[in-house]
Amino acid sequence: MTSRLLLTPAVGVLLLLSGCGTIWDAPVGYSESPKLTGGELKGKTKLQKAVRAQLDKLYGPNPRDIRVFPGSGLFNGGTSLANLVKEGKKVREVKYEVVDSITGKKSIKTQHGGYSLYRRHCLHCHGVSGDGAGPTAPYLYPRPRDYRPGIFKFTSTGLNKPTRDDLRKTLLYGIAGTSMPAFDAMLSADEIDQVVEYVVFLSMRGETELGLIDIASTVDEKDAATELSDEVGLDTAKVVANKWVQASNLVVDPPIPRVIADEASVKRGRELYLGLNKTGGKVECVACHGPQAHGDGPSFVDKTVFDKVVFWEKSIDEAIDEIYEHMIFEHEGKVEAAKNPKDVPPLIAKKEFAAKVKKAWGESLDDWQNPLRPANLTLGRYKGGRRPIDLYWRIANGINGAKMPGHASAIKPEQIWDLVNFVIQLPYDPNMLENAPPPPAAAVAER
Amino acid sequence: MRNWSLLYIVMAVLSVIVCIYAPFDPNWRLPPNVSTTGREVDHLFELIMGITGLTFVGVSIAFGIAAWKFTDAPGRKAKYMHGSQRLEIVWTVIPAGILVFIALYQMGTWTKIKFRSEAPRVQPIAEVSARQFQWLMVYPGPDGRLHTPDDLHTVNDLHFVKGKPALIYLKSQDVIHSFFLPQMRIKQDALPGMTIPVWFDSDTASTSEHPFELVCAELCGWGHYKMRSKVVVHETQAEFDEWVKQSLKEQNRDQLKSAKTTTAAVEHKGGESL
Numbered sequence: 001m002t003s004r005l006l007l008t009p010a011v012g013v014l015l016l017l018s019g020c021g022t023i024w025d026a027p028v029g030y031s032e033s034p035k036l037t038g039g040e041l042k043g044k045t046k047l048q049k050a051v052r053a054q055l056d057k058l059y060g061p062n063p064r065d066i067r068v069f070p071g072s073g074l075f076n077g078g079t080s081l082a083n084l085v086k087e088g089k090k091v092r093e094v095k096y097e098v099v100d101s102i103t104g105k106k107s108i109k110t111q112h113g114g115y116s117l118y119r120r121h122c123l124h125c126h127g128v129s130g131d132g133a134g135p136t137a138p139y140l141y142p143r144p145r146d147y148r149p150g151i152f153k154f155t156s157t158g159l160n161k162p163t164r165d166d167l168r169k170t171l172l173y174g175i176a177g178t179s180m181p182a183f184d185a186m187l188s189a190d191e192i193d194q195v196v197e198y199v200v201f202l203s204m205r206g207e208t209e210l211g212l213i214d215i216a217s218t219v220d221e222k223d224a225a226t227e228l229s230d231e232v233g234l235d236t237a238k239v240v241a242n243k244w245v246q247a248s249n250l251v252v253d254p255p256i257p258r259v260i261a262d263e264a265s266v267k268r269g270r271e272l273y274l275g276l277n278k279t280g281g282k283v284e285c286v287a288c289h290g291p292q293a294h295g296d297g298p299s300f301v302d303k304t305v306f307d308k309v310v311f312w313e314k315s316i317d318e319a320i321d322e323i324y325e326h327m328i329f330e331h332e333g334k335v336e337a338a339k340n341p342k343d344v345p346p347l348i349a350k351k352e353f354a355a356k357v358k359k360a361w362g363e364s365l366d367d368w369q370n371p372l373r374p375a376n377l378t379l380g381r382y383k384g385g386r387r388p389i390d391l392y393w394r395i396a397n398g399i400n401g402a403k404m405p406g407h408a409s410a411i412k413p414e415q416i417w418d419l420v421n422f423v424i425q426l427p428y429d430p431n432m433l434e435n436a437p438p439p440p441a442a443a444v445a446e447r
Numbered sequence: 448m449r450n451w452s453l454l455y456i457v458m459a460v461l462s463v464i465v466c467i468y469a470p471f472d473p474n475w476r477l478p479p480n481v482s483t484t485g486r487e488v489d490h491l492f493e494l495i496m497g498i499t500g501l502t503f504v505g506v507s508i509a510f511g512i513a514a515w516k517f518t519d520a521p522g523r524k525a526k527y528m529h530g531s532q533r534l535e536i537v538w539t540v541i542p543a544g545i546l547v548f549i550a551l552y553q554m555g556t557w558t559k560i561k562f563r564s565e566a567p568r569v570q571p572i573a574e575v576s577a578r579q580f581q582w583l584m585v586y587p588g589p590d591g592r593l594h595t596p597d598d599l600h601t602v603n604d605l606h607f608v609k610g611k612p613a614l615i616y617l618k619s620q621d622v623i624h625s626f627f628l629p630q631m632r633i634k635q636d637a638l639p640g641m642t643i644p645v646w647f648d649s650d651t652a653s654t655s656e657h658p659f660e661l662v663c664a665e666l667c668g669w670g671h672y673k674m675r676s677k678v679v680v681h682e683t684q685a686e687f688d689e690w691v692k693q694s695l696k697e698q699n700r701d702q703l704k705s706a707k708t709t710t711a712a713v714e715h716k717g718g719e720s721l
Contacts, residue, residue, distance in 0.1 A: 257701055386698065389701050428596050
């Protein structure tokens with residue numbers, strides 16, 4: 001009896017020492033781009049090794065050992081990424097001086113570090129490597145952003161990298177209508193800046209990885225050492241870093257101030273939206289956003305298919321089967337009800353229907369291969385921000401990585417403002433689109 | 448096995464020590480109350496704490512004595528007894544009396560906080576929608592009406608005026624959340640499909656740098672802890688109006704020029720470079 005009683009705690013201690021202990025001490029590693037081991041580089045282990053070696057040299061082998069190359073453009077040489085700095089053999093904490101803007105009082109603080117904040121608040125969705133595949137990511141739609149391709153949706157710089165202010169805004173106020181929360185009340189301004197730097201670091205790392213893979217794909221395996229030298233690695237990283245440095249110079253300011261949002265402007269915006277305007281360039285908002293702006297235009301995959309795949313987690317084939325079955329049922333009903341069954345047009349063949357849906361599905365994915373929907377503009381939910389300038393940027397420059405194209409070259413700035421005014425007014429006045437003519441089916445938005 | 452009773456006695460004594468210590472440590476107790484009804488809530492809290500505390504001490508002493516004295520011992524025989532009807536009646540009637548007293552005593556406060564007939568006759572300060580995982584506030588703009596194009600939209604940022612009753616309409620967009628203002632001792636569940644009026648006030652102002660808190664008090668999902676909002680109590684109505692005006696100006700921004708760059712409360716100085 002006594003021996004068994006003693007056994008229980010002994011087993012517990014053993015478990016703690018062996019099994020459970022490893023969970024906490026396991027090395028945290030970056031995930032790799034699937035292109036590194038698949039595609040062109042499949043089986044070419046020397047090249048793969050060379051790419052990994054360069055990445056480790058430039059950015060550090062794991063998040064606990066962060067390295068920053070000279071000329072990265074990261075704040076203070078990257079010291080806000082983590083709270084420990086290694087100089088030679090000495091490791092010390094990063095400290096900084098804080099000046100209270102009201103009292104002017106100075107104090108020395110030990111830095112939290114972007115990585116520790118990121119790990120606590122962001123990692124569970126965005127992942128260790130910023131690949132948007134953290135443990136809570138599968139539960140979310142829209143999917144959390146994968147930073148590694150270096151594409152960010154909501155920028156003030158068009159197709160370029162976002163500015164630090166753009167990222168800061170996303171962190172402070174979240175993204176409306178998605179699972180990205182607002183951190184304004186949770187983190188201090190200083191902490192937000194550290195997280196922004198860390199996100200930029202992860203994005204730079206991911207884009208450098210892709211750059212190195214591109215180079216590796218074009219060279220022969222026996223030249224791995226020379227073609228992927230330290231110099232090449234640093235150059236690749238610097239090209240990426242430079243894009244981030246340049247961002248602040250590329251902010252687009254609307255060339256003219258907002259057109260007064262009177263009835264006439266909103267009406268002009270409505271006509272532009274529907275493609276009915278007689279003067280100026282034309283845009284095809286209605287093709288994607290739909291005649292009632294519910295985000296159900298004909299240029300996108302049908303909403304029933306989308307819902308079945310995204311929210312009911314069916315495969316695309318299952319969705320097609322179910323919908324086609326329903327179409328047969330409806331068709332039979334029509335035939336039965338018709339006086340002359342021959343008047344009812346025959347049902348589209350299943351093969352043809354499936355091909356059509358699959359084509360539309362393929363065209364409705366974003367750059368991360370995630371299913372995408374045009375915004376329902378009647379809800380008043382603006383992912384990139386509700387300020388007129390935000391909406392101007394979305395319409396003029398488009399949304400990176402998504403299907404929303406930029407329209408700055410197609411229409412004049414005052415027309416863009418008319419559209420902005422219309423979009424802002426629409427949620428309060430959805431009747432504006434009642435009896436709107438259906439869009440021409442052939443219209444397709446293109447970037 | 449008499450020593451087992453010692454464990455129970457030690458635990459009871461520790462619990463009492465913690466309860467007595469807690470009010471004297473600002474980190475252990477509730478944050479200082481700032482609202483009118485909050486005083487009554489605190490009074491009720493203390494009263495009920497006192498009653499349950501005394502009961503706990505009494506029960507613990509009786510339990511400790513019983514466990515110590517009547518522990519098993521060599522040669523002692525168990526005695527069969529049917530119980531005492533008098534004792535049963537006493538320990539049923541006394542708690543029942545206490546419960547009825549508490550039920551009647553708290554009624555006035557509950558009415559003031561929850562009964563819609565007691566809601567202040569004022570314009571709502573905002574509509575607050577809870578969603579996983581944030582609080583969305585919509586303030587009526589200059590026209591004083593909600594759901595018009597001049598509304599002000601904020602995320603996790605609740606503002607009202609000191610010394611004035613504030614009324615909000617509480618909604619939920621997805622699951623059940625709970626609107627909890629710890630400093631004002633207000634807690635109200637947000638239910639999907641319902642619009643619930645909630646009212647409160649504050650006799651103390653707070654700032655954006657040192658705000659009061661609004662938190663979610665109903666485990667609503669994995670991001671529950673992220674549902675924290677600033678609560679800023681403005682000193683005067685004029686200050687509040689100015690905040691609305693400035694915020695609307697930013698919400699209506701159409702040009703970068705005259706852009707208010709993000710001014711952080713603290714300024715990064717120097718740091719250390721690699």
